[in-house]
Amino acid sequence: MELVFKCLQEGKKYYTVRLNGHALFTGTTGECERFLAIHQAKVCDERELERKPRRNRAVTIRTYRQARTSA
Numbered sequence: 001m002e003l004v005f006k007c008l009q010e011g012k013k014y015y016t017v018r019l020n021g022h023a024l025f026t027g028t029t030g031e032c033e034r035f036l037a038i039h040q041a042k043v044c045d046e047r048e049l050e051r052k053p054r055r056n057r058a059v060t061i062r063t064y065r066q067a068r069t070s071a
Contacts, residue, residue, distance in 0.1 A: 001039075003032055 006014045006026060015032050017025040025035045 001036065003036075 006016045
């Protein structure tokens, strides 16, 4: 990801966060840094879920008993 200067408007500098040539977000420096931090956290969480096995616990086996009925 890259941070590219976009424009200067009313004394504020605006930047664009780009990934592979696509603009993902536009904002001030602080806003862009916050976006990058949140995006990185989401990517880390997603990768962590992919690394975990599909099922972490043993499969529970349920047994049922047939009720006795007196005739």
